[in-house]
Amino acid sequence: AHMALGQLVKAWPDxxxxxxxxxxxxxxxxxxxxxxxxxxQLSRALCAGCGARWDAPPEMHTQDRCPDCDARATRPDVVWFGEIPYHMELIGAALAQAELFVAIGTSGSVYPAAGFVAEARAQGVRTLELNLTPSDTAGAFDAVRLGPATEVVPAWVAQVLEPGLG
Incomplete structure (x- = not known):
């Protein structure tokens, strides 16, 4: 599924x-x-003290120091429950400009991502869910295709990239 999405991004980078x-x-x-x-990203580190980010070492320890401010406040650069997800303005702008919103392999129960389908539909964007089973928000999608991501995602990408359909 990840390789198929990589093909889609390469075919239509903009x-x-x-x-x-x-x-x-x-x-x-x-x-x-x-x-x-x-x-x-688990491969990135974050200083909770100064906000610096860098490539994470193979192992992180509580005594690790920030390379910028020297504080012992380093952690993986991931969003914990209760924290605001990253890049929400960028995601909102992308939803506003989209022609198609596709959700893949999600429960549809964790917000704010679970609200993306409603946000897209409010903008008049067509919506598609590709999932093993219907998500909590499946009823909000224009279309739902069910099955393992290893099957439904490559099949959908192949259909989208077929000459004459893109």
């Missing part, structure tokens, strides 16, 4: 905005080069 709630780098490994990580 037309696809890929937003993920995942904190891994599987989208990048799949070939996507512009990914909005709304919940941060």
């Amino acid at each position: 037309d696809v905005t890929l937003v993920t709630q995942n904190i891994d780098d599987l989208h990048e490994k799949g070939g996507a080069n512009r990914v909005i990580h709304m919940h941060g």
Whole structure:
């Protein structure tokens, strides 16, 4: 699924905005080069003291010091429950400009991401859910395709990239 999305991003680099709630780098490994990580990235570190960010070492420890301010306030650069997700203005702008919003592999129960389908529909954007089972927000989508992401995502991407359909 990640490789198929990478193909889509490569085929339409100016037309696809890929937003993920995942904190891994599987989208990048799949070939996507512009990914909005709304919940941060486990491969990055954050200083809770000064806000500095840097590539995380293979192992992080509570005694690690920030390279900018020397504080012992380092942590993984991920959003914990109760914190505001990253890049919300950028995501909102992308939703406002979208022609199609696709949600893949989500429960549809964690906000603010669970509200993206309603936000997209309010803008007149077509919506599609690709999921193993219907999400909590499946009824808000124009169309729902069910099955394993390893099957439904590559099939959908192949259909979208088929000549004459894009």
